[in-house]
Amino acid sequence: MNLNADSTKPIYIQIAEWIENEIIAERFLSDEKVNSQYQLADLFNINPATAAKGLTILVEEQILYKKRGLGMFVAPEGKSIILEKRRNETLTRMAMELVLEARRLSVTEDELINLIKQENKKCEEEQNNGGN
Amino acid sequence: MVVIDCQNLQKKYKGMAALNGITFQLEDHKITGLIGRNGAGKTTLLKILAGFIRENSGEVRVFSNKPFNNLRVSANSILVDDQMSFPDSLTLADILEAAPSFYKRWDAGLAASLFDYFRLNPKQLHFKLSKGAKATFNMIFGLATRCELTMFDEPTNGMDEAVRSDFYRALLKEYIAYPRSILISSHHLAEMEHLLEDILLIHKGKVVLHQSLEEVKEYAVALQGQTDIVEKLTAEKDVLHIKQLDSHRKYAVIKKEDSLGVEGVTIQTVSATDVCMFMTSERKGGIDDVFK
Amino acid sequence: MMFLSNSTLGEVVKSQVEFKLNTYMGAVASLILVQIIGLLFSMNGTGSSGTSINNISIHVSIVSLDIVYIFVALWAFVIGNMITIKTNWHSDFSFVGTRLSSSLANIIVLCMISVFAGVTTFLSNYVLRVILLLFGKVDYVKSSSIFDDPLNSILNIGVMIAFILMISAIGYFRGILVQNNKIFTFLLPVLLITILVTKSGQKLFQYVFIGNESILILIVKLVCISIVFFALSILCSNRLEVRS
The missing domain is CATH 3.40.50.300 (P-loop containing nucleotide triphosphate hydrolases)
Incomplete structure (x- = not known):
């Protein structure tokens, strides 16, 4: 696995996301130990302090927990926190893009909301049809 | 220690x-x-x-x-x-x-x-x-x-x-x-x-x-967009580097701060290498200034 | 947690001496070559006389090792000087050392080399005898042997060692001065000639080398001069900058 050094995302965020992906993919199960900062540094060819920063973010978000002298472990609710977070983040970003585009095209807020309602209705109908 | x-x-x-x-x-x-x-x-x-x-x-x-x-x-x-x-x-x-x-x-x-x-x-x-x-x-x-x-x-x-x-x-x-x-x-x-x-x-x-490398990477941001808007945004700010891209667009690097989002201007990250280069250059426009 | 190793001056000097002996092995070996060349020059003899009684003709040659001594002295000067050249001085700082430890190690190495050179030069006397007997048209070689007068022979070796040490100390000092400032390359020969020309300079030379009551006093004088030059070298090298 390679990091994207040119990406606008800082390396430590990319490290945090890599661990999150591993947790989602269930390669790290809950209460299992994840890679240490030194293992991550070796794996990704980065400074251990950078790797530690990525781990710290996940501890702060309570996705990981620290056992003194033993290392970092996946919190039991870690996976659900990640999923929740990604859901929020992705939707928020898409909503922002939607709003920006709507403004550029001079679409009013009401029109936009109607549009979303319409799309939602279509989806529901399709689902119902599919169910029949 | x-x-x-x-x-x-x-x-x-x-x-x-x-x-x-x-x-x-x-x-x-x-x-x-x-x-x-x-x-x-x-x-x-x-x-x-x-x-x-x-x-x-x-x-x-x-x-x-x-x-x-x-x-x-x-x-x-x-x-x-x-x-x-x-x-x-x-x-x-x-x-x-x-x-x-x-x-x-x-x-x-x-x-x-x-x-x-x-x-x-x-x-x-x-x-x-x-x-x-x-x-x-x-x-x-x-x-x-x-x-x-x-x-x-x-x-x-x-x-x-x-x-x-x-x-x-x-x-x-x-x-x-x-x-x-x-x-x-x-x-x-x-x-x-x-x-x-x-x-x-x-x-x-x-x-x-x-500073730490991560701090240096986030030390500055680049604004790119219409000349007049970029100039307005960077007025009274410490400009590290400036460059005229074409007849109506300008590129300027300033110290990072929040709430810069303005239409017509894109905000880009500045690599650590560029931060170091801009902070140690004699002229804001780099080599291009010599040929003006 | 930092792991700092502590080395004492003694330990470092010891390591440096071992390292330098290794480094200068080739230079020490070159001494043998210098001595052989000196011997070859010596074989013609410096003076001779011949008489003929009846049908027996006697030819007496005085063969001396002066040329060997001069060659060895030159060699000692070159060695003392060589130790100070940039690559050798700078290499000490690729390893562990201070200017003081390097100087001390250099001086110890020069002392060891001088002892080696002194003893071998003394022994070359015997080599010359053997060569003359084997290859020359010689029937009898007369010279004092170490067994005739052991005390005197030991003193002779001592003078040889002290003399070589002094020459190497001068060479070393010259090298350190040149490292400090290139101008000494020209200044020193001028200074030396000036001293030799002046009256007081000549008196000084006479006092040191001529008219000594015993060989022992000469040895003491030579060693003292060496110590003075080495001490000056330590002082002059203590501010030398490296890789600059």
Whole structure:
């Protein structure tokens, strides 16, 4: 696995996301130990302090927990926190893009909301049809 | 713990100031990149820290000792550069054999395996090595000493692309296995920034920036967009770099701050290399200013 | 947690001496060559006389080792000087050392080399005898042997060693001065000639080398001069900058 050094995302965020992906993919199960900062540094060819920063973010978000002298472990609710977070983040970003585009095209807020309602209705109908 | 402590360090060569009031402290067990342009004072600083040359004024402490003529500093530090010399009569194998009696933590195993890996000839004399091979050998020597303070001055000069990346990898592996304080100077920040924890940027014999790499990466932002909007946004701000892209678009780099989002202007990140370059350039427009 | 190794001055000097002996092995070996060349020059003899009684002609040659001594003295000067050249001085700092430890190691090495050179030069006397007997048209060689007068022979070896040490100390001092400033390359020969020309300079030379009551006093004088030059060298090298 390679990091994207040119990406606008800082390396430590990319490290945090890599661990999150591993947790989602269930390669790290809950209460299992994840890679240490030194293992991550070796794996990704980065400074251990950078790797530690990525781990710290996940501890702060309570996705990981620290056992003194033993290392970092996946919190039991870690996976659900990640999923929740990604859901929020992705939707928020898409909503922002939607709003920006709507403004550029001079679409009013009401029109936009109607549009979303319409799309939602279509989806529901399709689902119902599919169910029949 | 503090490994290096410099307070208002000055060094003059024939009346020219090479160091002009350097002040910084280096914590132990970090890899720090010493960045600066040619003539910024990087080499002079490293030589003072190694005890090779003496400062004119100011205070310098390495492991709490003055480095010039200090045995403790000499025994626990090494400076690897292209001027590193060994007696003309000794082969590379002789040199490696002599090292353990001086460096108590010398790692003979590491030296031997790196020596093999880079296909150096043990019977070769040091002064007859090519530039690249000399740099490789010196690097191996520096890593194998496992000195608490290991300093490299432009270590990759003369190395080919493959050896460079091998060197950086070897350095990281060694650092992970046996943490030590590493100070490494280079013109090429981009090729080694993944290794660094901190950056010490010096310019004209002074410290410009001493921050973590992540902070440097987020130090500045670039605004790109219509000339009038960019100019309005950057008015009254400390502009690090400016460039006219075409007839109606401008590119400006300023210190990072929040709430800059304005339509018609895109905000871009600025790489650590560019931050260092912009902060040490004489003119805001770089070389283009000369040709105006 | 930092792991700082502590080395004492004694340990470092010891390591440096071992390292330097290794480094200068070739230079020490060159002494043998110098001595052989000196011997070859010596074989013609410096003076001779011949007489003939009846049908027996006697040819007496005085063969001396002066040329060997001059060659060895030159060699000692070159060695003392060589130790100070940049690559050798700078290599000390690729390893562990201070200016003081390097100077002390250099001086110890020069002392050891001087002892070696002194003893071998003394022994070359015997080599010359053997060569003359084997290859020359010589029937009888007369010279004092170490067994005739052991005490005197030991004193002779002592003078030889002290003399070589002094010359190497001068060479070393010259090298250190030149490292400090290139101008000494020209200044020193001028200074030397000036001293030799002046009256007081000549008196000084006479006092040191001529008119000594015993060989022992000469040895003491030579060693004292060596110590003075070495001490001056330590002082002058203590501020030398490296790789600059």
